[in-house]
Amino acid sequence: MALTAALGADAVLLGEAIDRHYQTDWSGGASVQPLAVLRPSGTEQVATAMRICHHYHVAVVPQGGMTGLAGGAIPSANAVALSLERCTALEPVDMSEATLTVGAGATLQAVQEAALSAGFVFGVDLGARGSCQIGGNLATNAGGNGVVQYGMMREQALGLEVVLADGSVLSMLRPMRKNNTGYDLKQWFIGSEGTLGIITRATLQLRPAPQAKCTALLGLHDYASAIRVLRHMQSHFPGALAAFELMWEDFYATVLQWHQTASPFAQTYPLWVLIEVTGAEETALTEALQETLSQAMEQGDVADVVIAQSQTQARALWHIREATAEFLTHMVPISFDISLPVHHIGDYAEECQRALSQQWPLHKTLRFGHLGDGNLHLTTDANSLDPATDKATLIRSVEEIVYGLLAARGGSISAEHGIGTHKKDFLAVSRTPQELAAMRAVKQALDPLNLLNPGKVFDPLFDSKVLPA
Structure with a gap:
């Protein structure tokens, strides 16, 4: 096998050696065993793997800490999964620039601890800090608890190193906060969920630690x-x-x-x-x-x-x-991660509660969010709905209620968890046909063979579905 020869036997898992960890993520999607799991140790090996996969037209699903809630890291049976778990290198904190350059597989907690040890803080925090990885945080533009003060992952990234679908490398690890030399290419990959390129390293902005x-x-x-x-x-x-x-x-x-x-x-x-x-x-x-x-x-x-x-x-x-983080222990969650103008959140939350109660009087829905940045989370326990209806039908019914009310207020179906596979049918709720066409054009330009995380975010040749009239 060309990949084993190029990367080494310890970097390629096959058959029964593929642990269940690589087969699904926290979204609860059905487990899928990929053709293989690749575990490159750095940018050079990621580029080698992509060149081989590009040559043989084999699709690649990038994976981080598998803590995503939109199904973006679930592999396909006809694709290989590429885990960044071994790309964990942390360079020393640059004290003069207040930056830290890390491998995409470094956990958020490792970055936080490295920053604190040098007298700084890293501006993003979320409950999965011990498991989620910086590459995945960037690929989904993660938010969390500190957005009201420091912004989302997009605001923390000064530079990226990215491997494209054909194996070429974009090295953009520049620490400057001002760099107006044409298109800011790194922003194309932040929030793209691995569909445009694979983030392998990042230069992150740090802030002085409060006393x-x-x-x-x-x-x-x-x-x-x-x-x-x-x-x-x-x-x-x-x-x-x-x-x-x-x-x-x-x-x-x-x-x-x-x-x-x-x-x-x-x-x-x-x-x-x-x-x-x-x-x-x-x-x-x-x-x-x-x-x-x-x-x-x-x-x-x-x-x-x-x-x-x-x-x-x-x-x-x-x-x-x-x-x-305990939802999966106590319920069968149908979760929503939405955003809308702050002044709409209270009324919208009550509208959802009333609409769900009208359909399922005994439903149990939990509401919470990051009010400072307009992010509302709703989680309905599928066990509290109609026990005679299959789960897939229940999920779709709840989605149509929640997203239907959101569309009327011009909100976003995803504030910080991405689109993955779970939300792509409703992408047109939050994106115009013109925006979708521009997104497809970027995908076609960078990945014309549709090898990077195919089927995630949107289907490149088709518009997302819209809510029923």
Whole structure:
């Protein structure tokens, strides 16, 4: 086999040696065994593998930490999977440029720890930090908890190294923040889900680590109050509001039940907000947060508040919000990752709840999101719907309700998880025919044989389907 000869026997897995880990991702899609699993050790081996696959017209499905929720890394039976798990090299932090150059297989947590050891922070954080890989984070333009302060993965990438479908290499590892020399090619690959090229290395922007951090959980009476509190916090902590995580009571109460933990509050509220602010000195920051929240309570926007008195308490509060990693343990989740203008989120969330209740009165849907960047997550437990209907039909029915209401408000069907296979039928909800045509043109130019992650994001020769009238 040409790939084994070129990469070495330890870099090519065949048959029974292909572990189930490579056959599906966290989206819960059916497992598929690929023709082979390639495990190159760096850019040169990725390029070699792509040249061979291009020569033989063999499709390639890039894989990272397999934590995606849209099916983007699930392989095909007639393709090889290319795992970046061995591309883990981390160069020393460049102290003068405040950058870190890493292999695409490095985990997000490894990058965070390397940054902290040098006195910096990396601007993206999410619950799968110990498993997800930087290449996958970039390929899906991951967001997470810190977007309100630092932006998404797109904002963290100063340079990339990318292998194209024919095995040629684009080396764009330049640390400059200003570089206006024509098209910014690296942006083509961020968020492209491995359909245009395989990211093998990245130069990431770091920020000085804050010396202090304070966390608080707020109880609110309504969504309008949440928006006012968000703007209040941003005005009092400009550039220092690190998280503003919104949880509806359905999410909050369910997670406490899962954890068998009592709420730190004496009563319940319709909405809960987990906030985090950063600063230079802990005592001053805590006092400023207390004063700011006292003002919000006097104005009637905050009903109740608990401020973490230690990092242990802060982690306990975050443990509630990050319980999304436990969904697969407790339910059969039908999950949505959507975005829309902030002022629409409250009404939209209630519309979805009413529409789902009309169809399935006993449905269980959990609502939560990153309010500061307009990202709402909905997760419906398929077990709470009609037990006589097969899962695929239930998923499609819930999607048509959720995305149908979203289309009327001009929202996006994917805020931070990508399209993969799960959402491509509804891509036309959020993209015009002209945009889809431009996307197909870029795909045709860079991958004319359609070898890179075929069937993901959209089918190159066809428009996405639209919602039924």
